[in-house]
Amino acid sequence: MDTGSSVRRSWKAALVLTPAILIGSAAPVSARRLEKHFKVDARPVVTIHNPNGTVTVKAWTRSEVLVIADLIGGQADVGAEQNGNHVDVMTRQLSDNISPDDLRADYQVNVPQDAELQIHNDSGGVSVANVLGDMNVETVAAGVDLQDVAGYLTVKTVGGSFECLRCAGRVEVNSISGNFRLVDMRSKHIHAQTSTGNILFSGEFLPDGEYRLRNYSGVIELRFAPGDSFDLTATSFKGKVNNQAKLIPPAHSLGSAPRNGNALVAGSLNAAGHARVDLTSFDGTINVVKRD
């Protein structure tokens, strides 16, 4: 009998099994998964209220809402019910005085493409892709990530970041300290306001579009292509405006001249000025830069 190799095998087994046992013991014993299906008509309204955890919503082609909830803590349950064409999903607390982790639930939700969403998530994160209905998202600390969405999008975070990739429709986003990234946008109406966050906008300037980006401090960056056409006003009350656009000054205004010490840049790019762009900061920096 080869005792040496037996001992080596035992050590190997121990090395492999110990982490597995530790991982197994670290996993919450009480985690459980719930799955619910709801048949819906066109343009259903889906409401999700989750205090802590992630909410991931994706569109699919079925006339059905699928809710998969992973309840990480042992003190939460999911209330999911349908009233007509409304589906309401809510994480419910099963007892008082529990920790946020006990209440944690992660959702994966599939909805028809034309669904309207109302999502409330305090901490964790919200991610929505390919949904074309209207959307209202409110969070405290959770970041919001939207991709390929359209409709009337209103997002309000206290400190959560906001990222919008290839979004269309009307976008209104408001935060106190969240950063915004609006990339490859195809929206005609964007109002974005954050107090201390940065704002990046890169996208199309559609005819008659209105693009208003405002912060108190931080950086506002607007990226444009040489062929874009818009009327621009960029004002930083106590900060700076750096502009790479060759603007035609407006006929009856101060153009780029500073007014009362403000940094001000105003004018039209490519004459026609199809869209209107207003960038305002209190003491932040505004960069109007050419897109690569």
Add this chain to the structure above:
Amino acid sequence: MATMGCKQFLNQLDVWLEGEKPPDAKAHAVVCPNCRAVLEDFQAIASAASELRDESGEPPAYLWNSIRTKLEEEGIIHEPQTAPVVVPTKGWHEWFRALPRPALAGAYLALLVVAGFALSGPITKRVNDYRWIRGTRDSTASLGAHLDSVELATMASFASNPVVTDALHKNLLIVDNYISLCEKSVREEPQSEIARDYLYNAYQQKADLLAQMNEWGE
């Protein structure tokens, strides 16, 4: 009889609002629709403030509604737009509705006064400086006090999630700092519309945040 000019009339506005109505100012108000409109606005605000002070408990519903209507008429707040799609959101004024009415009625009114000062167009430097400095002293102090009391009540009742509570505390501090810096800028440049606009906006953000917290804390 030649009446006084608009500038002189506006210089006497505070005297008028305190009850004294000089004959030449009265004559000017008769012939000048613009000054008459300004006067009516200030009288409405003074009247609403007076009614509010007289109420020891909850303000009457009509006052609440009239303040909100006034804010909407002035364009200071907006109802959600109806076309082309249904708005699935709540405006900050709707969040306000969720707050305790007595506590926020004062904040609403103060906000109206602040916004009145902030949004009224420039008339003359002296009048504007005077109006804003006085407006800042009287109105923002009142608004700040109201919001501070709401803040105390809200934080006391707010929820247990430490991530959320930390985020709210941190962001309240940011907004308070934002308010202080804007107030400083307004003092330095009383006629700057941008400074006033940012100050008003800072108060609105604080009110928004408190209303949001209040709603979520329920």
